[in-house]
Amino acid sequence: MSQQIGRRTLLRGGLGAAAASAVAGLPGTAPAAGRATHAAAQPGAVPTVNPLVRQRADPFVTHPVGGMYYFTGSVPEYDRIVVRGADTIAGLGTATESVIWRRPASGRMGGHIWAPELHRIDGRWYVYFAAGDSDDVFRIRMYVLESALADPRDPTGWTAPRQIATEWDSFSLDATTFTHRGRRYLVWAQSEPEIAVNSSLYIAAMSSPWTITGKPVRIATPTRSWEIQGFRVNEGPAVLVRNGRVFLTFSASATDARYCMGLLTADADANLLDRASWVKTPDPVFTTNERTRQYGPGHNSFTVAEDGVTDVLVYHARDYRDIVGDPLYDPNRHTRVQRLYWHRDGTPLFGVPVGVGGPIVRLSPADAPTAYVRHADYLLRVEADVRELADTQFRFVPGLAGEGSTSLQSVNFPDRYVRAAGDAVRLDPVETGADFAGQASFHRTEQSSGVTLRSAGDPGRYLRHDRGRLTTGPTAGARTTFRLD
Known part of the structure; x- marks a missing residue:
């Protein structure tokens, strides 16, 4: 999500507007900027429109479950949790959205609702999200919804939220969960009382989908120049296990054009609960790009394309740099997807946040x-x-x-x-x-x-x-x- 008090942020594509006007009058000029039509994807391409879903920040797309992708993300009103589903990634862009939970009118969880994630665990659905209270919308804590129904879009199956308790009763958010070598972990962002930053990243083992066990381990805190712009933030973790390593992306700085993504890496054989196992890449791996007009890319998740093997990066970004007022309340962080590539040494290649258009090929x-x-x-x-x-x-x-x-x-x-x-x-x-x-x-x-x-x-x-x-x-x-x- 984003921070204020405590923190803060292939189809066939057309030519860009400038190019289209430059070749006006030539035969076969491209469609107007922003228009795209579905076409057969190239081998390995990610066949989807960019942006995929408008005005949905902190996007999360599941891996296919029963032939379906499911999507959730923060809505600009910060008042509800939504889920949509489709049998393709591209289909999520036009899929009907279901409201599965709304914040209460007052009291606990009656404030900002941020950054939901949808996970399938042991045959049940869980939504991890952060919520503030009605009397203090920034008193953010982490919660979990549970449903035994097969379809997470059905609002009737969801139980009342449970709070995830951590070592400190302090600002905490952006919980994600993953399993590795038969063990389930929770990774999240929190403001540790004795550290003078807005949020750091922590990991802990889990004894149930809503309970951590053992002492949380801080694995990253914002110290580098690109992590402390506007706010001192490490947040929005996402995990991808590949090539003998555990890769953990995260987002840093304020949620305007300075928002960007960093990377932590651990060996797959390492003790993930040992802080020394995690190495932070010195520079950000995904940043604002003026040429493609993509600003503040971050708070990502990962999924796979319909071929089942091609990794897909899901993230949000804006189409403009200048924001009137607090960026937290600017609604135009749009969900975007693009293929994640891999270097021959087994490390991820993120490239740049791509602009509007269709499939990208090499x-x-x-x-x-x-x-x-x-x-x-x-x-x-x-x-x-x-x-x-x-x-x-x-x-x-x-x-x-x-x-x-x-x-x-x-x-x-x-x-x-x-x-x-x-x-x-x-x-x-x-x-x-x-x-x-x-x-x-x-x-x-x-x-x-x-x-x-x-x-x-x-x-x-x-x-x-x-x-x-x-x-x-x-x-x-x-x-x-x-x-x-």
Whole structure:
């Protein structure tokens, strides 16, 4: 959620508004910004509109349960808990929302309702959430709802909330739970009375879905410059176990454009209740991006795509930097999703919060399957082991050259497109005129091992890999075939 007293914060996409106006009058210009239509996802793509759900902060999407995804998140009124469900991630965007619990008119839990999470544990549903009281909306504590019904959208199955007791009766929130090696844990944010920060992160073992056991262990506290902007905050933990490690993301600083995500890592064989097992990455892993116009990304969760293996990052962000009044009461933190990638060393690659649009792909030449097309200084090349994920990410959008063509839009420079002029391939901003339209458009042909991209402006030439360069040339098998990842 966010803090005030005590704390605080693939479809086919269209061209951006600036690009669309720049090519006005050309055939085949893209739809207006913000419009998207469902289309078949590329292999490994996350097939969903961005943003997925408007005005829902602190988003949580379950892994599929019985073929269904379920979603919950904070509503701008902070007065109720909602759940929606769909058989695809994309379907959550338009799914009917059910109110499963409302705060009482007064008394305990009658204040702000924050950051619900929905978990399936031993055949029952549990919602972890934080609530303040009517006489002090910021007297935030953690609670759990329980339902024995199969469908968490049914409001009749939910029991009265139980409070999660911790060592201190102090500001506490953002509880999440996970199991590892047969043991269940709770991780949450709390204001420890003797520490002069708004909230730190704690972990404890659990003896039931609403009870911790043993002494809580503080595993992170805000000390770095990016964690103390506006408020000194570590909050919103989310856990992902992969590649022999336990990764724990969290959010930091105030809930405006300074809000960002950090990362803790523990070895999967380590004692997770030992503070020394957790190592904080020195720099934030996910931050505001001016070029994509995504501000204050954070309070994330993780799910998997419909293929069951592709990891998906779920988070909220705003489309603008400037906020009138307290950012806590600005309603426009929208739920967004994008694919989470992995570096060859087994660590996650978050990239940048992507802007409005459809599926994002990386192109890997068939003759260099461990390398990717990337841009650097606006030149296109082919490299392996690229840590700058966003430099390798593109969107196929309607082609500037008209019907039947496609253009490749950069994700982290959305005003620029792949342009082949002769044998030079660059990332260039849109220019008016038919020459640019032809050079920045391609005819895409599906192959058994990938796709070929033939220049719309020079039909005898294809995008081609040549010893680490991306150039053009006649068709030549693996050099002009690209796998989409």
